[in-house]
Amino acid sequence: MNHAQLATKLNSIGQGHVYTFYDRLPPEQQQRLDAQLDSLDLDLVARLIDTVVQEPAPFQLPPDVKPAPYYPYEPRNPAEKDKYQKAFRRGEELLRAGQVAAFVVAGGQGTRLGWDGPKGTFPATPVKRKPLFQCFAEFLLALEKRYGPQPTFYIMTSPPNDAATRKFWRDHQYFGMKPENVIIFPQDVLPAVGFDGKILLETPGSLALSPNGHGGSLLALYKSGATADMARRGITQISYFQVDNPIVRCIDPLFIGLHDLDGAQMSSKMLPKEYGKEKLGNFCLSRGKIHVIEYSGFPDALAEERLPDGQLRFRAGSIALHALRRDFVEALNHHGFALPYNRADKKVPCADLSTGQPIKPEKPNAVKMESFVFDALPLTDISIIYETNRQDEFAPIKQPTGNDSVESSHAITTLRNAAWLEQAGVHVARTTQGKPDCVIEIASGVALYPDDLLPRKESLRPIKAKEEVYLG
Secondary structure (H helix, E strand, O other): OOHHHHHHHHHHOOOHHHHOOHHHOOHHHHHHHHHHHHHOOHHHHHHHHHHHHHOOOOOOOOOOOEEOOOEOOOOOOHHHHHHHHHHHHHHHHHHHOOOEEEEEEOOOEOHHHOOOOEHHHOEOOOOOOOEHHHHHHHHHHHHHHHHOOOOOEEEEEOOOOHHHHHHHHHHOHHHHOOHHHEEEEEOOEEEOEEOOOOEOEEEOOEEOEEEOOOOHHHHHHHHOOHHHHHHHHOOOEEEEEEOOOOOOOOOOHHHHHHHHHOOOOEEEEEEEOOOOOOOOEEEEEEOOEEEEEOHHHOOHHHHOOEOOOOOEOOOEEEEEEEEEEHHHHHHHHEOEOOOOOEEEEEOOOEEOOOOOOEEOOOOOOEEEEEOOHHHHHHHOOOOOEEEOOHHHHOOOOOEOOOOOEHHHHHHHHHHHHHHHHHHOOOOEOEOOOOOEOOEEEEOOOOOOOHHHHHHHHHHOOOEOOOOEEEEO
């Protein structure tokens, strides 16, 4: 739409104030503001303001909530062991056929980590300080070496970090991956909206925009043409993960195999919660459908409920690792995007509509409208959950110190690698408390599993106290 059409549209939905300063802006800022507005689905924005901002539906716990069933990390009986073996072989078959793609949600910036750039460029590993994107590329190259085809890697960015992400991959020669197998595209954005239902301006000449939530990844896959590209390549399954975890199994043959053998449309990995109100979503079952209920909305009584053996009754925590059928993602978009939008009250810097001066709020002043990827689970006919192990593949980097930090990620990585080396018969120095007294990094090209170290056993030496060791 041109400027006159946009102005008419804005007035019709009660948002004409967006052009308050328009006539005082230089031409390039006028063009930028018009372009921002033209990129939005203004009818959707108006509908969300009505339903999410001004008349939000109160949260309701799904009826008859029960703990969701899951496959355990280790098989419990011979029949389950046999199924896991079949599932692993099936996952390998899919990888050899080139039918599985990796998909990372990487729209965030490294601001909370004190890093000036996309989060995927953050130096994450304990010895070589490899960036997160390199960790994933090396994992996928190790799969290529093992199974034949190089998995295609789809990377969802956000408008603020898209150009920097593309440049980073180019500057690093795609870390050895084929450029045509690294597909980068941004997710959509939505405007932040004041509690009065008015779209906020970030500056007199720009909107206060933010990504449309991790559920928007399933819209972006379709809208960008990524799912059409997958269809051309013969890809049937998508392995979904988030950018902050350097030891994630970007594609796990066992998990993909279980998901495929059971005919699931979308499946999930879970971790057993360490305590009732741990900040993980809760996998629940309601009327035969799997739901994730965020920890903030989960009743304390249910969160702390225990079984006779003392275990948490609701112990399955969501860590945003999923497998999805490509055709399921396509179906979610065939008649308009199927996922609901949710309200998040936030502090959003904005421009004062009277003066144009910046406002830095000290308390929430606006609503961001977001969709959540796990809201696709109740829309499936079949969905499975598989338990994974914290030490094996969950060392997220969300903050500089404390839980889920650079520090904790390095410690978990070393703990995992020490255990792998000890299984191969290598002595690893430990403290009197039993923790590794060293720092160990193992490249994916060396080992994807502990048994991969066995052929190297004779060349591996004991690791001394305070050593930093890199196997690559």
